[in-house]
Amino acid sequence: MSDAYIALEDGSVIEARCRAPGRTRGELVFTTAYTGYEESLTDPSYEEQVLTFSYPLIGNYGVREERFESDRVHPRAAVAREFTDDVAAWLSEAGVPAIDHLDTRELVTSIRERGAMKCGIAAGEDATPEAAKAELAECKSMSDHIDIGKRVTTVEHTLYEGGGEYSVALIDCGAKGSIISSLNERGADVHVLPYDASEADVQTVDPDVLFISNGPGDPVNFPNAQSLVETFTGELPIAGICLGQQIVARAFNGETEKMAFGHRGVNQPVKDVQTGQVIMTTQNHGYTVSDPGDLDVTQVNVNDDTAEGLASDDLRIITRQYHPEANPGPHDSLGFFDDVLGLVNKGTPVTAD
């Protein structure tokens, strides 16, 4: 007998097996990565979402904390064809519902056809289809989570030392740990600041670079970060990853929009506009830059031509829609962090007059 149900926006309720009990709701998304489940489940960008793994067998090589990207599990719930006992135990302990023994390929193709859907989940001894439907009824859309930044950000300024060669102010909209460690490894001290940090907070740490992190949901819900970008333009090199790119674009008269079902996986091909070289990237975003505003598009997605990299040489700005820090996923684009720090020594260009 099934002891778990997932109710979808299209009206269907699917039977499943409970692997971690609980009731919850969120936007149903999928990732196509077959490794990196620990990293994905601890990625803050999955806040308020229900993460479906398209690869059927999840948990095969156990669970180790050193592979986590943050200090907790972020998706509201997890769905797979089959979770191992290790992962089930971890998610149970974390209080995050998990279900399996359902046809996840069917879920993925529904999402592909209908777009990311709201869903409700009820799992455990007393789970009923009605309970799952009741959760679904309470589910908000991603853009309506206007305070989402608060739930994923650091509460206070935290310094991660990397040797002091550079100083980076990282506005934490839900940053993955690997962004910090990638910068640390390159000699940068990273000042992680809350998503609602003030201009003065940034000035206090006197950074060489202003860096807007990745994070969950709609960039419209991060007005403070956007205004920081506007404030420090020209004064500091600016970098952004994922949500960070969208926020930077919006600060330069760009526009963003919600995608049908986003890009989530570790095999997204990105082409450098100038060199023509294609690299594989890790992605996790449901919104995209539809208009780069005053910035140049330097990299595009080979599949759908969406903006994957933006830049302004004059203003010393570079951003990526994908996750150059990997974890999970390919290490093809780690050079991005060198490029970011390289901006520091370029200095402010002298304006010809």
Place this chain on the structure above:
Amino acid sequence: MSDETTAETATADNPSSEEDRTILLIGSGPIQIGQAAEFDYSGAQACRALREEGARVVLVNSNPATIMTDSEMADRVYIEPITTEAISEIIEKERPDGVIAGLGGQTGLNVTAELAEEGVLEAYDVDIMGTPLDTIYATEDRDLFRQRMEKIGQPVPQSTTIALDEGESVEQFDEDAFRQRVSDAVDSVGGLPVISRTTYTLGGSGSGVVDEMEELVERVRKGLRLSRNSEVLITESIAGWVELEYEVMRDAANSCIIICNMENIDPMGIHTGESTVVTPSQVIPDDGHQEMRNAALDVIRELGIQGGCNIQFAWRDDGTPGGEYRVVEVNPRVSRSSALASKATGYPIARVTAKVALGKRLHEIKNEITGETTAAFEPAIDYVVTKVPRWPKDKFENVDFTLGTAMKSTGEAMAIGRNFEESLLKALRSTEYDPAVDWADVDDETLETDYLEAPTPDRPYAIFEAYERGYTVDEVEALTGIEPWYLERFKRVTDAAEAAQNGNLQPAATAGQTNAEIAAIAGGGVDVDAVEADVPGRTYKQVDTCAGEFAAETPYYYSARQSEFERGPLKGDAAAGELVVNKAIDSVVVVGGGPIRIGQGVEFDYCAVHAIQALRDLGIEAHVVNNNPETVSTDYDTSDGLFFDPITAEEVADVVEATGANGVMVQFGGQTSVNIGEPLQDEIDRRGLDCEIMGTSVEAMDLAEDRDRFNALMDEMGIAQPQGGTATSKTEALELAHDLGYPVLVRPSYVLGGRAMRVVHDDAELETYIEEAVRVSPDKPILVDQFLAGAIELDVDAVSDGEDILIGGVMEHVESAGVHSGDSACMIPPQSLDEDVYARVREVTEGIAKALETVGLLNVQLAVKDGEVYVLEANPRSSRTVPFVSKATGVPIAKLAAKVMAGESLAELDVEEQTPDQISVKEVVLPFDRLPNSDPRLGPEMKSTGEVMGTADTFGKAYDKAQDSTGKPIPRDGVIALDLSADEFPEPDTPEADALVDGFGEFYDFCEDVDLVEAVKKGKIDLIVSRDRNLLSTAVEEDITYFSTPASARAALEARRAKDEPIDVMAVSDRPRHVARWGIEE
């Protein structure tokens, strides 16, 4: 790349406008252990890809049983030896701009390297396209390879090379100095055990883990003799690590992608071709995977590979987040693994490799599967793929099938499932392998030592057996060294079987058992109907390269059980799952041949593909069910629907039900497809499906195989057969033999394909045979037949539409009766039939076709003795000679057969029989060098793995070319060991014996040594004629050409006489033929 501008300006939308180069594509030659059908698949795909770009393709391959050598596959097709002599002539005639070497396996690479070394490529200004030659050397030469890896900081296993210096030869070594050299080498890699490998050989022949110095010295000595560059590599053994392979692709602009990785279930130490392999990896964490991915990209960039490449790693969990790895090997070309990766992911590696070789960029090449993405992406998969090799264990009693670093398997099956258990059981089922072990006779100790510790073809079954006996996962892990993740899932299979016996059927279904299997396991009167109603039904999922992220257009499917909470069979559209099919269009399911094995080779894939092509010509949708990842039939664009599934009645009926097919064809996939004819008919009836088994009835096929009924039919028709009978005891067998007169041919009645068949000459031999080889009993009778000594054997392939008959060709065997027809060289047209016999051959064939109400193909084996034509066997289905006949005559009989089965008449098809004006010889390739202790003499049991074809004006030259193609050329001169002592050879001082002695004496010096074996070992002999097993075994080890029958010896002599005739390289379509009916003087 010589033509950058062309490449830069070509775009995906406008691919062919500028491309006008002529490209030479070299195939891989005959099917042999280590080199199977995968190169037909990759070559055929490459031909299409190159022509799509507008290139003119010239193809050369010696193997007629391939799709790639069909005239329509390339602009010019040459079925010629893959030797520098033949290819130089082709180059001179065709003046190619470039040659792509990386698509014809090791054979293609080696000959390209030789062509370059001999200056032929330079002389004719032929570029090596794609991966450069330097790269090939850097990967083949272990020292060079290690240097390159060290340069980019990649860890490789410790290794050293033992090489012959200039002018040194193996015989001249001082024994002690030689030992010292080997011993020093071992010390430098950290001591025994080590892996010893010979470079430049196929599939690692002569390689292995060695833990004793004596054995190592012998191996090195032999390796130095056999290796093309006289090198033997000694490597640190990393036995026990997880073995992984990464399939990588790079274009000239340095864009690189990983197509997939593959994890060997069997730990390091077993050749990947011998391992059970899973895609994607299961036990490697993302960190480790990404580290190896990075390494793979660094390696492919460092080596400058353009196109596909395979990189092997060893990995172990050393406690760090990513674990520890070594780069083990790089294959700078498409391979067996790349064929597997292509089928496992849907990414067409050969196609993309060919386009990259022309200079295209990955992002300029369209991903045909999705139709909306490009080749510049890494496939994502949402299923588990398992590959299981198929070994010829049943064919070689004395061969040790412990798996090691050298290949012994002939083929493989692949399966796709939504969990590992489903994927594994589907794969095991697809191999059609029977462990032939009675587990009840195996005690625990033997189970542990012989079946769990020792890796053998039986190990998966032994693991199940161990769990049934109550072994724990930990215990099995300790014995096998297999990762516990896999062993836990093996255990689920046994647990599911136990649950089924207790009435809970669903777990067995989820674990991948068929309903029929579950009914058998459950027992207690549970029938298939009951199982079907109680378990999740099967549905079809698509292989789409992207895990569902994009809508895919390509009809490539696999079946999978629905999730655990579903019950009962799916009906109608639901049964079709993701399958898109227009049921208004007539459709037919063609059943393929499964894994390649001895007796059932690539020729049946050729037949299946031709059937598909013919149906599509007629506007009928053709679906195919097959599970061999190496083949053209399982390429996603060969058929209208590719169903990558096991071939059982139940699973084929699923395809029929899902597609709404009107018919099924079981004639083309060899014994695999023929065997399911009857059960499939029953299953179709059980389900009430409206679908017919097309062509000759299942009933008639049975009749042809039922000896008694077939005998009666022949008697009725006045067609002669060798006399014979069935014996159910030793006494009966002896009586029969006395009645018939020795020699007689004996075989068990319950096995096919010549297994355990012998010619016995007296009572003693017969008694020994009965006692040792078979235990005769009333339920296991043996057949005793008159042996037609010295008869000429013939093969006839024909097509009948039920009214008319078209004879494709009559072939005369080189070998006489007593050698399995599949192992005999043969020629077309026959050279020694007189007019009356020829006419009788036609009459007999026509008579049998009529009597069996044949619709489709018919193969008849005949023997001619003293002017009488005897029927040995008739099979109303495709035969292994169909492609050879088609290539020699230009008449595509498999296609004609499919068309008449679909209702066309031969008259409507308006086709004529054709006779070639030249002589084509088919010769076989034998696997003895891969299978130590096998009997290297030709006999009644089939042992060959593949075939080649040679064509010329005379039989002698055609036979000589065929021998060249097998890689065992007849030497021009040198020393011959002529040993006619065996009974089979003519008595001394008879005219027949003198003819051989004088004949060979004209060209060769006779070996004077008393100990011929020793002489061969010392490298003093160039050619052997003998039936002495020991001598021939030595010849196999030392790679010396030999002939083991009087017939082949005479043919070899004729070939030597014809050696100075021109090689006569000619495109297949240019070979002269004329319209003439076989056996009718016109």
